[in-house]
Amino acid sequence: QNEKELQNVLKQQEEKMLQLIDKSGEVTRLKGEMSQLKRSLQRAETEAKVLWEEMRGQQPKVDAAYVQERVLLRQEVDKLRLLLLEKEDENLLLSDKY
Numbered sequence: 031q032n033e034k035e036l037q038n039v040l041k042q043q044e045e046k047m048l049q050l051i052d053k054s055g056e057v058t059r060l061k062g063e064m065s066q067l068k069r070s071l072q073r074a075e076t077e078a079k080v081l082w083e084e085m086r087g088q089q090p091k092v093d094a095a096y097v098q099e100r101v102l103l104r105q106e107v108d109k110l111r112l113l114l115l116e117k118e119d120e121n122l123l124l125s126d127k128y
Contacts, residue, residue, distance in 0.1 A: 072112070076104045 080101045 069112075072108055073105055076108055077101050080104050 080097065084097050084100075
């Protein structure tokens with residue numbers, strides 16, 4: 031009887047662990063998706079910001095290549111800022127760990 035109860039408890043624990051692993055994988059996937067959405071939002075905000083600046087200081091004829099270059103440069107700056115923040119976060123986590 032005790033052995034059967036122990037086997038049942040072990041089986042329940044194993045099922046719980048598998049559920050946690052599944053949830054952990056789902057959380058990881060969702061975090062990746064959220065990160066991708068944040069990057070997309072940041073790109074869109076950057077484009078809107080550059081275009082708004084161009085419209086505000088509108089000259090008679092705005093060169094599309096110039097605007098595109100400004101958008102790309104702004105995206106690159108934003109990307110570098112994000113990478114810097116991520117590295118700072120990693121460093122904080124590592125310093126907290128040790």
